[in-house]
Amino acid sequence: MLEVDRINSFYGDSHVLFDxxxxxxxxxxxxLLGRNGxxxxxxxxxxxxxxxxxxxxxxxxxxxxxxxxxxxxARLGLQLVPEERRIFAxxxxxxxxxxxxxxxxxxxxxxxxxxTFPRLAERRRARGGHLSGGEQQMLAIxxxxxxxxxxxxxxxxxxxxxxxIVEDLLSLCQxxxxxxxxxxxxxxxxxxxxxxxxxxxxxxxxxxVFEGTPRSLHxxxxxxxxxxxxxxxxxxx
Amino acid sequence: MPSLGQFLSQAFNGxxxxxxxxxxxxxxxxxxxxxxxxxxxHGAMFMVGAFTxxxxxxxxxxxxxxxxxxxxxxxVLAVGLERGVIRFYYNRPPEDQLLVTFGLSVMLVEAxxxxxxxxxxxxxxxxxxxxxxNFGLFYYPLYRVEIIGIAGALLLGLxxxxxxxxxxxVVRAGIEDPTMVGLLGIPVRRMFLIVFAxxxxxxxxxxxxxxxxxxxxPDMGTPFLVEAFVVVVIGGLGSFGGAxxxxxxxxxxxxxxxLFDPAYSQAAIYAVMTLILVVRPRGLFxxxxxx
Ligand SMILES: Nc1ncnc2c1ncn2[C@@H]1O[C@H](COP(=O)(O)OP(=O)(O)O)[C@@H](O)[C@H]1O
Ligand SMILES: [Mg+2]
Numbered sequence: 001m002l003e004v005d006r007i008n009s010f011y012g013d014s015h016v017l018f019d020x021x022x023x024x025x026x027x028x029x030x031x032l033l034g035r036n037g038x039x040x041x042x043x044x045x046x047x048x049x050x051x052x053x054x055x056x057x058x059x060x061x062x063x064x065x066x067x068x069x070x071x072x073x074a075r076l077g078l079q080l081v082p083e084e085r086r087i088f089a090x091x092x093x094x095x096x097x098x099x100x101x102x103x104x105x106x107x108x109x110x111x112x113x114x115x116t117f118p119r120l121a122e123r124r125r126a127r128g129g130h131l132s133g134g135e136q137q138m139l140a141i142x143x144x145x146x147x148x149x150x151x152x153x154x155x156x157x158x159x160x161x162x163x164x165i166v167e168d169l170l171s172l173c174q175x176x177x178x179x180x181x182x183x184x185x186x187x188x189x190x191x192x193x194x195x196x197x198x199x200x201x202x203x204x205x206x207x208x209v210f211e212g213t214p215r216s217l218h219x220x221x222x223x224x225x226x227x228x229x230x231x232x233x234x235x236x237x
Numbered sequence: 238m239p240s241l242g243q244f245l246s247q248a249f250n251g252x253x254x255x256x257x258x259x260x261x262x263x264x265x266x267x268x269x270x271x272x273x274x275x276x277x278x279h280g281a282m283f284m285v286g287a288f289t290x291x292x293x294x295x296x297x298x299x300x301x302x303x304x305x306x307x308x309x310x311x312x313v314l315a316v317g318l319e320r321g322v323i324r325f326y327y328n329r330p331p332e333d334q335l336l337v338t339f340g341l342s343v344m345l346v347e348a349x350x351x352x353x354x355x356x357x358x359x360x361x362x363x364x365x366x367x368x369x370x371n372f373g374l375f376y377y378p379l380y381r382v383e384i385i386g387i388a389g390a391l392l393l394g395l396x397x398x399x400x401x402x403x404x405x406x407v408v409r410a411g412i413e414d415p416t417m418v419g420l421l422g423i424p425v426r427r428m429f430l431i432v433f434a435x436x437x438x439x440x441x442x443x444x445x446x447x448x449x450x451x452x453x454x455p456d457m458g459t460p461f462l463v464e465a466f467v468v469v470v471i472g473g474l475g476s477f478g479g480a481x482x483x484x485x486x487x488x489x490x491x492x493x494x495x496l497f498d499p500a501y502s503q504a505a506i507y508a509v510m511t512l513i514l515v516v517r518p519r520g521l522f523x524x525x526x527x528x
Contacts, residue, residue: 048420074422086417088410090524099406103422147422 001026001182002047002078002151007056007066009039009046016042018206019056024151029183031197031214033190033228039206040186041083044153047184048080049073061150075103079149083156083186085140089129093120093139096128100143108146116172117142134165141172152176154185158192166192190228202227239496242375247496248489249372253381255488256388257443261461262468262480263395264439270412270475271432274323275331277338279465280458281345282311282437286444287453288349291358294448300363303445311441315434323433324426342458350455357452366449380449387446392481395439399477408432412475413524464491467510473523482521 002024009017017039024030032040045051047058049070058066065073074080088096094110101107114121117138123131131139137157144152157173158166170192177183177196187193194200194214202210202217204227210217217224239247265279286307293303318341326334366380399405407428411418419425444458451457468487472479487506494502513520 050416050420069424069426070416070419071422071424074420080420082417082420086414086420088413088417090413091406091410095406098403099410099418099423100421102403102407143421 001028001061002184003057003059004043004047005057005059007043007046007053007058009042009051009053011042011051016206017046017053020203020206020208021056022201022208022211024182024184026150026182027180028199029177029185029197031193031200032184032186032203033193033200034203034209035227035229036188038203038227040203041155042206043203044080044155044184044186045082047073048078048153050080071103074147077147077150078153079144079147079151080153081140081144081155081157083159085136087128087131087136087139087143089127091128092125093128093131093135094124096139096143097146101146104147106148108148110146113142113146116145134161134169137161137165137169141169145176149181151182151184154183154187156186156188158187158189170195243496244493245372246375246377247492249375249377250381251489251492252485253384253388253488254492255485256385256392257447257484258461258464258468258488259481259484260388260392260395260443260446261440262465262472262484263392263477264436264443265465266469266472266475266477266480267399267408267412267432268436269469271408271415272327272429274327274433275334275338276436277335277462278318278342278345279338279436279440280460280462281342282314282440282458283444283447283461284349284455284458285314285345286311286441287360287448287451287457288353288358288444289441290445290448291353291360291453294360294363298361298363300366303448304442307441307445308438311438312434314441315437316430318437319430319433324429327429342462346455346458353455355455357454360448360451360453362449384446384450388443391439391442395435396477398435404431464506467506469520471510471513471520473520475524476520476522479520479522 004020004022006019006021007017008015008019020043032043034040042051046053049068053066057064060076060078063076065076091099097110097113114124119135120138120142123135141157157169166189173196185193185196197214200212200214200217201208202223209227210223261283265276268274268276289307289310290303293306294300322337322341326337362380366383368379369376370379370382399408407418407423411425411428415425464487468480468483471486472483490505490509491502494505
């Protein structure tokens with residue numbers, strides 16, 4: 001479904017990704033882990049076309065996408081839910097959803113989104129800027145779902161949210177994953193990410209350093225403490 | 238002291254001029270808000286609109302034709318400029334944008350000067366705008382009353398497009414975060430072209446409407462450019478409502494202060510702008526966080 005082959009990405013002159021590769025099969029949930037600054041967000045942004053890789057290739061559903069603009073990539077059914085959520089603050093929750101649905105031939109009906117996220121239904125006329133952090137995150141995910149994408153890239157969906165809300169969103173993601181779309185998830189909350197994922201990639205300083213199943217990661221506490229951190233290790237066990 | 242009649246008459250002038258300024262400024266503000274572009278060619282586009290009115294009205298005497306042709310000329314001009322030059326400057330520092338749009342403005346002004354000369358052209362008031370209305374306390378030229386209606390209707394049209402269509406939804410979202418708009422599958426570049434063209438057309442159509450009241454000369458856009466920038470700063474960068482309210486404020490300020498001493502009217506708008514910036518740095522309706 002997604003094949004990233006030795007991409008190199010830069011911010012201006014600073015080289016951030018070094019020959020990063022990764023493969024994601026259809027209907028799979030893959031976790032992308034690593035310390036702060038490891039290059040996870042940059043990898044997702046490069047896949048989604050926000051940043052163009054200076055070398056390397058990215059194929060999605062068999063098509064090369066590394067030279068396409070982000071809107072063309074989104075139209076192929078690849079949807080990034082960015083780290084900063086990027087909800088339109090001056091648009092209402094419902095307008096955020098309608099905007100997202102504009103360029104898809106078969107979007108989810110808005111009512112189906114509201115059935116999935118009852119909290120958003122209550123807040124449909126509230127401006128994006130007036131939503132709580134948890135509501136904004138739900139809206140960010142809902143805005144991806146309404147486009148019925150084939151592949152969703154989730155960048156730290158649980159960041160900065162209260163534990164209760166994380167549990168809610170986590171079970172939602174679990175249901176989502178079972179329903180079919182392929183998911184790549186980046187998370188600091190390693191326990192949450194590993195409970196969803198079938199396979200794991202770890203990045204360090206912009207390099208691939210680990211690839212395997214959550215099980216093999218558990219069996220490899222050295223990789224865990226070296227590339228993710230002791231806190232994360234305890235959380236994961 | 239001016240009489241009540243004089244005062245009301247000037248207040249009316251301010252209102253008419255304010256709606257016109259609102260129309261020009263709304264174009265400037267959506268271009269800035271969506272594209273982040275400081276467009277110093279906006280005044281020249283207003284001027285091109287006025288000259289289109291001059292040509293059309295002296296040939297065919299049809300104001301409606303002048304309005305449509307004014308919009309059409311600006312559409313063509315805007316598409317050409319955006320594709321040819323402007324689009325390469327969206328991500329450049331403001332001083333680059335300022336220089337290039339100022340350069341374009343000089344070229345437009347000189348091109349018009351080469352075609353029509355520097356002398357002031359008279360554009361006749363349309364027949365249905367001739368005459369004077371008696372408001373009891375004061376008499377008032379009919380055309381200026383009609384300007385309020387025409388500019389008001391155009392602003393309402395622009396408002397409907399911005400707030401009640403998909404294009405408007407995209408533009409409002411684009412003002413906030415063009416990258417995210419792209420991530421939702423919407424071709425941002427094409428949207429930028431549309432926004433630039435709509436903004437330029439607002440200036441051009443304002444030029445058509447204003448032409449019968451003004452000395453139509455190649456340099457006529459400059460004061461409007463300056464005043465429109467004041468309006469946009471007062472109203473808040475990127476805010477349509479801010480452009481309308483700011484336009485009316487500046488229109489009234491210019492009119493009412495000139496009742497006492499025209500020399501102070503420019504000073505007055507800068508004083509009010511400074512005051513508003515001190516109390517509310519993002520302008521009356523500006524979005525939080527947008528510089
Ligand atoms: N906009 C940017 N400009 C310059 N450097 C950046 C930018 N964004 C991130 N970086 C740098 O790129 C590296 C990778 O960042 P990022 O991909 O955000 O890491 P992660 O998501 O894994 O925390 C870091 O060293 C970071 O400082
Ligand atoms: Mg990140």
